[in-house]
């Protein structure tokens with residue numbers, strides 16, 4: 001008991017606990033931007049696939065069945081990912097649920113099916129912090145598309161899986177687990193699934209689920225140790241708040257850099273990239289925190305009128321997924337198809353390129369390791 005009281009005391013009086021308090025200011029700032037946007041009326045209402053799915057058509061091998069557009073959602077077994085899966089299944093997508101627990105995956109599949117008999121679903125067990133697991137997923141997905149005689153493409157990838165860790169736990173590759181799950185994993189998965197997105201006969205899209213907390217992240221320069229989180233995890237005290245902000249800023253810099261790269265190389269502007277910020281939603285994201293801290297956070301945000309249900313939080317993700325195909329490089333926040341500006345640092349071209357190059361080097365190393373095993 002004394003040990004728990006001491007731990008609680010140390011937690012509440014730690015620098016990182018109070019840093020998290022600042023996140024509410026970033027959230028309020030984002031909502032203020034929404035009010036500003038309302039004045040200028042920048043609302044996008046159109047939908048990429050309309051309210052129901054459009055069968056893929058065009059020059060597809062007739063032996064391959066025309067089908068519903070396919071949407072891959074990571075972290076689909078809880079909170080925002082699960083709420084997004086419900087909506088996109090309802091909109092007529094064939095939803096690929098990606099999660100780390102096979103039990104939770106089958107429960108989620110059953111839950112969606114029980115509410116929507118028409119839902120087309122498939123699940124894959126993938127650990128987004130393990131590159132071995134991500135590589136395997138790519139092969140399994142391609143195999144499944146082929147076995148099911150579906151067109152070898154996907155239409156939407158939602159990188160939603162994420163954690164808020166409070167201690168450093170290295171992955172098998174020696175990376176920091178939170179940075180690996182929230183950034184390096186989604187980077188690798190996107191790069192590996194890009195050929196399937198490019199192969200789509202209708203415009204396709206990557207949606208990266210980031211966070212308002214990115215506004216506090218500060219970055220000097222990127223190198224392999226910082227991007228893999230090795231540097232962070234070897235610090236005396238694990239800077240959990242800073243590491244979370246950092247992972248979300250990386251995901252955002254990556255989103256904009258991928259958007260730029262695709263605009264430069266893809267003449268047809270076929271694959272678009274959008275960041276989605278759900279605001280603050282009552283999910284299991286703070287599961288590692290002491291329960292009294294989570295309760296305090298929920299109460300604080302509720303008092304401010306900023307606490308949302310997972311369904312409300314998922315609105316910005318759904319908006320990003322269904323936005324018109326010409327929209328790319330945007331930051332969706334607040335639902336109702338609204339966008340705001342992310343931080344100035346997140347738009348830094350040089351940082352974006354540096355992160356891109358470092359991340360590509362890491363991916364090459366990981367692929368090399370994978371092939372040699």
Ligand SMILES: NC(=O)c1ccc[n+]([C@@H]2O[C@H](COP(=O)([O-])OP(=O)(O)OC[C@H]3O[C@@H](n4cnc5c(N)ncnc54)[C@H](OP(=O)(O)O)[C@@H]3O)[C@@H](O)[C@H]2O)c1
Nearest residue numbers: 075077078079080127128129161162211280281283284285
């Ligand atoms: N909730 C918020 O207020 C908020 C605000 C801003 C941004 N976000 C972001 O929104 C995303 C979704 O979070 P949430 O709030 O819905 O939290 P959540 O309820 O904890 O859901 C997180 C999901 O990610 C999955 N996941 C975690 N680690 C994984 C791994 N290594 N491999 C595969 N899947 C993994 C979890 O799987 P299990 O079910 O097996 O645990 C779960 O399905 C995260 O990226 C988070 O950073 C959330």
